[in-house]
Amino acid sequence: MRRKKPTSFLSASFLPTTAVLEMTYRCNHTCIFCSCPWFAPEKKYPVAEEISSRKWREIIDDLCGQGVTHVAFTGGEPLLKEGIEDIIVHAATRAYRCIESKNGGWKKTATRPRLYLLSNGLALNGDVLKLCRRFNVQLSLSLPGLATFQAHTNVDNALGVLDLFRKAREMKIRTTVGITVTRWNLSELYETIAAAFIAGADSLLMNRFLPGGRGLDWSRELFLDGSEMKIMMDTAEEVLKRSDRAGSMGTEIPKCMVDADRYSHLRIATRCSAARDFFVIDPSGYVRVCNHSPERLSHADEIGQLRCHPYWNIFATKDYLPDSCGRCRLMKTCDGGCREAAHIIGHEVNAEDPLFLRLDRKTAEIRT
Amino acid sequence: MGNLVLGIIILLLTIGGWAWGWNYFKDKSEAEYKRLYSQYKADGKLERSEIQDLLANLPAALDRDLSLGALCYETISVTATERNYHYYVCPLCMMRTAYETKATNESEANRLNVLMNINEYRRLVKQVKGIDVKLDESQFCRHCSPGISNPHLLLVVNWENGSDIHKVEDITAEDLEILAEFVQGAVVHKGERDVESLLLDYSPRLKRLLGFPVEAPDEKTAR
Numbered sequence: 001m002r003r004k005k006p007t008s009f010l011s012a013s014f015l016p017t018t019a020v021l022e023m024t025y026r027c028n029h030t031c032i033f034c035s036c037p038w039f040a041p042e043k044k045y046p047v048a049e050e051i052s053s054r055k056w057r058e059i060i061d062d063l064c065g066q067g068v069t070h071v072a073f074t075g076g077e078p079l080l081k082e083g084i085e086d087i088i089v090h091a092a093t094r095a096y097r098c099i100e101s102k103n104g105g106w107k108k109t110a111t112r113p114r115l116y117l118l119s120n121g122l123a124l125n126g127d128v129l130k131l132c133r134r135f136n137v138q139l140s141l142s143l144p145g146l147a148t149f150q151a152h153t154n155v156d157n158a159l160g161v162l163d164l165f166r167k168a169r170e171m172k173i174r175t176t177v178g179i180t181v182t183r184w185n186l187s188e189l190y191e192t193i194a195a196a197f198i199a200g201a202d203s204l205l206m207n208r209f210l211p212g213g214r215g216l217d218w219s220r221e222l223f224l225d226g227s228e229m230k231i232m233m234d235t236a237e238e239v240l241k242r243s244d245r246a247g248s249m250g251t252e253i254p255k256c257m258v259d260a261d262r263y264s265h266l267r268i269a270t271r272c273s274a275a276r277d278f279f280v281i282d283p284s285g286y287v288r289v290c291n292h293s294p295e296r297l298s299h300a301d302e303i304g305q306l307r308c309h310p311y312w313n314i315f316a317t318k319d320y321l322p323d324s325c326g327r328c329r330l331m332k333t334c335d336g337g338c339r340e341a342a343h344i345i346g347h348e349v350n351a352e353d354p355l356f357l358r359l360d361r362k363t364a365e366i367r368t
Numbered sequence: 369m370g371n372l373v374l375g376i377i378i379l380l381l382t383i384g385g386w387a388w389g390w391n392y393f394k395d396k397s398e399a400e401y402k403r404l405y406s407q408y409k410a411d412g413k414l415e416r417s418e419i420q421d422l423l424a425n426l427p428a429a430l431d432r433d434l435s436l437g438a439l440c441y442e443t444i445s446v447t448a449t450e451r452n453y454h455y456y457v458c459p460l461c462m463m464r465t466a467y468e469t470k471a472t473n474e475s476e477a478n479r480l481n482v483l484m485n486i487n488e489y490r491r492l493v494k495q496v497k498g499i500d501v502k503l504d505e506s507q508f509c510r511h512c513s514p515g516i517s518n519p520h521l522l523l524v525v526n527w528e529n530g531s532d533i534h535k536v537e538d539i540t541a542e543d544l545e546i547l548a549e550f551v552q553g554a555v556v557h558k559g560e561r562d563v564e565s566l567l568l569d570y571s572p573r574l575k576r577l578l579g580f581p582v583e584a585p586d587e588k589t590a591r
Contacts, residue, residue, distance in 0.1 A: 007476060010510035011455070011464035276457065307462040317459045318487045329560070332488050 012067030012097065014307050014316075018278035019063050020072045020291055023081035024050055025283045028122045029153040033144065033180045033222055035212035036076065037294040038282075045294055048284035053083030057090045059281065059300045064096040064113060066303075072116040074291070076283065079123040085131055091115055092135035116140060118178065120153070121161045129164075132173045139168055140176040140205060145185035146192050152185065162199040169200030177201040178250075181232045182209040182222035189232060193239040193247075204247030206236055206266075210341040211354055212292050219354075226257055226355060233258065233266060240265035251341075254353055255334035272335040275315035289315040292340040315339070320349045324356075398427045398555060405553035414498040414551060416527050420580060426568040427555050456483050458509035459490075465510040475518065478538070482521045483508065485541060489521065492544035498551045499578075500526035504535070525579055534579030543577055546570045 025038050025047060037045040051059075060071065071091050078084055095110045115137040117128075124141075132139050141161050143149070149158035168175045177196035181189060193204055208229055211219040224232060233249070240247045241264070248267040255270040274290035281287055286296040287306060297312055298305040306312045314320050322336040336342070337353025345354045404425060408418040453466045471477035482489070486505065493503050506512040507519035523543070525534040536543075546557050549567060556564045567574075572582045 008456075008465050008467045008510060010514075011466060014457075014462040014464055016464075276455070313459070313462065316457050316462055317490070319490070321487070321491060327558070331491070332485050 012065075015063070015066050015068060015303070016273075016275065016277050016279050017068055018070040018072065019068045020074055020278055020280045021056065021059075021078075022075055022280060022282045022291070023056070023073055023078040023084060023087070024076040026080045027076040027120070028080060029077065029120045029142075029155050030214070031120075031142075031144065031153045031180075032214060032218045033152060033182055033209050034214045035210060035292050037213055037288075037292075039214040040212070040294065041214070041217050046296060048286075050081075050283040051285045053081070053087050055285065056083075056087045059285065060087070060091045060094060062300070062303070064094040067096065068113065069096055069111075070114045070116070070278075072118060072278075074118040077120055077123060078117065079119055079128060085128065088115065088117070088131055088135065088137065092137070114138070118142075120155075120157075121164045122155060122157055124164055126167075129167060129171055129173060132168070133171045136174075138174045138176065139164075140178045141165065141201075142178045142180075143192060143196055144180050144182070146188055146195060148185045148188060152180075152182070162195055165196060165199035165201045175201045176203045176205050178205045178207070180207045180209055181224065183224060183228065184222060186224065186228060186232060186235075189235045190239055193236060194243070197239070197243045197245055203245060204236065204240065204266075205250050206232070206247060207250040208232065208253070210251060210292060210338055212294070212341060212344050216344070223354065229253070229257070229355070233263060233268065237263045237266045251338050252335060254337040254355060255330040256328065257337075257355060270330075270334045272315070272318070272320075272339050274340065275312055276318070287312075290340055292338065292344075294340075294344060314349055322350050322352050324352050398430055401425055401427050401555060402553060409498060409553065412498065419499065419551075419578060422550070423571055423574060423578075423580070426566070426571055428566070428568055430555065430566075454480070454483055456486070456508050458512055459505065461509065461511050463509060463511035465508060479519065486521075488541055489539075489544060492541060492548060493523075495548035496544065496551055497548075500530075501547070502526075523577060525577070527579070536577050536579075539577070543573065546574060547577055550574055 022036075025036075027034075027036075038047050063071070073084070073088065075081070081087070091113060092115055094113060096113055097108065097110050115135060116139075117132060117137050118140045120142045129139075131137065141164055143158065143161050144152040146158050149161075150156045165175055165177070177193065179185075179189070179192060185192065196204070208224055209215065209222045211223065215222065236247055239245075245265065246267070247265060249269055252269045252272050258268055258270070260268040260270065272290075274293065279287055279289060280291050280293070281300050282296065285300045287298055287300060287303060288296060289312060295311050297309050318335065320335070320339050321331060322342070325331050325334075325336050328334075337355055339349050342351040342353050343349045345357065346352060401422075405422060408414055408422065414422075454469050456465045456467060457463075458465070467480065467483055468476075469480060471480050486508075489503060493501060502524050504522035504524050507516045508521070513519065520537045521539060523536045523539045525536075526532075527534065542559070545559075546567060549557055555567050557567050557570060558564055575582045
């Protein structure tokens with residue numbers, strides 16, 4: 001008798017498969033839109049001593065043993081971390097055991113984790129590019145505008161980033177242009193995406209500006225309202241269509257504010273992935289549910305404790321839908337926007353996404 | 369002639385009286401139901417006998433028209449998932465079980481539908497207040513239920529402080545909606561696009577969900 005194949009399997013652990021590692025608090029840009037919680041004006045986020053590169057390697061070993069298949073290096077600026085190259089090499093030579101769904105069945109495999117490096121490019125040199133090439137590291141470079149690049153970052157390096165895209169293309173390194181869209185760079189969004197693609201970027205990762213970190217001081221100036229957000233998505237779709245490239249929105253949008261079917265090249269997310277598809281480890285080794293989150297949870301040394309952490313569980317089980325969404329039928333496939341932006345502005349995880357609010361100048365306080 | 373006039377008067381009085389009586393009965397029925405509900409719910413919870421009494425007294429008509437719902441409601445279709453598996457996160461042990469998103473039969477399709485909408489089920493069951501009900505998702509977790517090959521979602525109703533437990537398999541979101549509406553004292557069910565229907569029509573299904581005997585099967589109980 002033929003045995004029925006299983007249609008489900010238990011994961012290696014409770015952890016999501018993507019780990020975002022914030023290598024250092026430090027950065028050589030001072031972006032006004034930066035959402036790193038340790039740059040928030042009130043300095044509430046506990047900044048502890050950064051863990052060593054040796055400790056990072058141990059953590060990566062542990063994560064791969066727990067079913068993590070994708071590792072992203074970010075910061076701050078990850079290239080400012082001492083020993084970053086050794087850490088990347090270490091991660092690239094680990095193997096994780098996974099079970100893949102193939103041809104209607106499950107297949108056990110041992111494979112290398114997929115690596116991503118998210119950088120502003122200022123400290124990125126030929127050696128790092130060679131490393132990316134050698135270990136197939138996908139490179140994501142931040143380009144928040146062309147004419148407005150310096151106003152956003154306090155560094156004049158838009159041409160330097162475009163040059164890196166050219167070099168990466170010559171070396172056959174997969175690249176993504178990362179753009180945080182604000183009121184200041186919205187008017188040159190078409191040119192910014194186009195310039196990155198012409199220089200050699202393969203894909204687009206676009207984020208709407210969200211209040212958080214240093215960006216809290218600039219919320220009123222930078223935050224897009226609903227109509228501006230629509231312009232942002234329409235503009236991106238137009239460039240993507242013309243260049244036949246793929247792009248995605250990195251931050252979820254309330255489904256009632258977007259008709260995702262209108263976009264064939266821009267992938268729009270309406271669900272929150274925090275603690276479901278990815279999680280973050282900060283420079284001192286503490287876990288957060290996502291990079292936007294100001295809530296520091298368990299240390300990586302005691303990562304198993306997350307299973308009993310109420311904050312983690314809220315996100316892992318998606319127990320955070322805003323009451324204001326009431327009986328909305330779209331809630332089945334929508335989380336009401338970014339839950340951490342809602343938390344930061346509305347002080348509750350189940351508050352409304354800031355898109356539904358008006359923000360006061362320089363304070364990010366709510367006026368409904 | 370006199371008999372004819374008398375006959376007409378009697379006929380008019382009968383019709384008028386019937387109409388008045390019908391309206392009186394109709395209004396009283398809904399109002400009394402609300403009063404009954406408030407009386408039972410005064411202590412914050414509903415006993416089994418109270419629930420049965422409420423079920424038996426659900427109004428058959430209202431003093432207003434039922435809403436047909438908005439006709440030009442903007443809907444946005446679900447974007448297709450790129451993945452070929454879906455992770456279920458167990459709320460008890462937080463372990464993750466991966467399920468194939470390609471269903472090969474109706475049973476697998478139903479299971480996927482439950483998995484994809486599990487948050488909606490959890491949200492809805494929280495709205496069933498006043499009686500002790502909960503979802504039992506444990507069959508979906510390979511850590512909590514390693515031996516289960518064909519998992520189902522259960523609704524568990526605890527009567528008499530857990531001494532009498534009723535379980536229902538394969539519930540739907542609509543089941544939880546009507547249950548939540550019923551225990552909140554509603555007399556209508558608001559369905560897709562806010563289309564209204566009498567909760568009385570769902571009485572057999574409500575009885576089945578709550579573990580009460582169902583007198584005669586109908587199409588709703590057969591669902």
